[in-house]
Amino acid sequence: MSAPALPDLPYSGAITDVAGIEVGHHTDSRRPTGSTVILAREGAVAGVDVRGAAPGTRETDLLSPGNFVQEVHAILLAGGSAWGLAAADGVVRWLEERGVGLDVRFGRLPIVPGAVLFDLPVGDARIRPDAASGYAACEAASIAAPAEGNVGAGAGALVGKLFGAQHAMKGGIGTASVKVGGVTVGALIACNALGDVLDPETGELLAGSRTDDGRALRDTRRSLLRGELPKPLLAGTNTTIGVIATDAVLTKVQAQRLAAVAHDGLARAINPVHTMSDGDTLFALATGRVALKDEAPGMTVLSTLAAEVAAQATVRAVLAARAIATAELSIPAARDWPQRQDGHVR
Template sequence: MAKPGERNLITDVPGLTVGNAGDARALTGVTVVLPERPAVAAADVRGGGPGTREIQVMDPANLVDVVHAICLSGGSAFGLDAAGGVMARLASRGVGFPVAGHVVPIVPAAILFDLPLGDKNWGEDPPYRELGKQAVENAGAGFALGNAGAGMGATAGPLKGGLGSASLVLDDGIAVGALVAANPTGHTVMADGRTFWAWALERDGEFGGNLPPQRGAADDPGAVTSAAGANTTIAVVATDAKLNQGQAQRMAIMAQDGLARAIRPVHTPFDGDTVFALSVGQRPVAGPADIARIGQAAADCLARAVARAVWLAEDAGGVRCYRSTLG
């Protein structure tokens, strides 16, 4: 039976580290996923207001077939600068493609909207490039969740959002993990204010030991009000199975269903929901049935990661967290 890995983090997938960096005054931050070796990657974008960088480079029809990092950032479009900082720090380490006497790392990125929280009066010098560099320096197998990294200024409907992660090790040893900066327009909790939409997927009390919902708990939790580009959930799923780009793309597509299991509504016109998929290992896959199992596990991990992000978040910027609303 599949069970969470030792840390219940995406870094239970061997060959991955994750680094966070944040600006406490601005209530914003950056999270970087670093593979030990260049990784096969893909992406799936479902939201109506995405902010991304280097997405097309992962198209199987194009030349480049691996990436050197994935960058998730707050800051709306300003946050895309974080990937430049990640590139600069990786290049200084000699990580990237050798091109005409230079080293060029490939760092796809996605951003979320967290401008309302904190003091973001930074003038002409947004902090994201430096935060990207710091996140690379901070990378390791263990990392903070909740109000951390790209989730520092996140909100989840009416609640404080955050950074979440979860993992599963399948019965044949294949590891699958998810990392999410949960900042959705939609709700992660049912109308009762207590039950996570992802409650049935919880493992070992990882988001509070939710009981089955009471009758009526799954009613519409309330109207969604937002503005274009004002939210977005961004995520990375990974496995140590050896996938090609097409198979990684299918993993990313299936993983999006994890957002649908944890957020209602999801993929709205106001969100830029984007999921990256990474293959960082050499475990063989036998065929489409294996890809289906891996994709299913990625979706479940991503749903759990969303709930963990909200469960572990703390009050910030005038927005109450889930635990503080329970009384």
């Protein structure tokens, strides 16, 4: 799927700038939901770090450095809450048909960890990503820069829901990359955060909970500090998920560390983050196309880059998003917000 025309966005690059990575989306036409697959057909060393208290995940335990499996072949990101994990079955089938997977003597078994976000309030909640959605996302995968905003796992994402979904704004999916010393680090983030999203460079709010009249941003952090009480929340009804990828050669221990420090980028761009109602989960993939030689960036630099691209991709996720309307909700987006000036929300 090619990206729709977007306003000028900050930052640049895409996770597909990392050699060995492909991305595909499937967006369900019946309601805003979908699947996004990040393919590493030749295998990638992987790690994961779960910071939210209400995650929906698949095959994350095998990524522990002490466990047997050394490489994965894809990561699934999907809407639909835990039902959406079924989309991984389609990814597994697509890879198996192409002979991609771990040789287990009786066949090649594709290793496909995944994570989901909660987008059920947007449209008919009975429509969720399934195996066909995951398969379709694989069919659409390529090395081209992926579409951003209301696509794939970000199709039904909202942000700023602490004071009720009726005051939220549109979230989405975004990507970014940086290259230093011959090594590339990229991120793909589906932002469905309970908290607000802000510009990590200036601290300025970009999207989040709106005031009761819907005409201005409330500023969730300051509202909480003033003692305003949030609406009762169902655990797990939010969640930001994503993938950090690099072409560096990493061990499983290093990949897990990269996933962990990438959450610093979420913390710079989302406030509050990692809450009891979020299942924030980040994966890290290392395709190993570039060896870390003496003059190449080490883990300290790679960790800094991982946090940076995670923050950048989060910003792009909300700035690329478009307004939506359902029978129950009318959700504006940062790109067409009346108070937006010079690319930011005022």
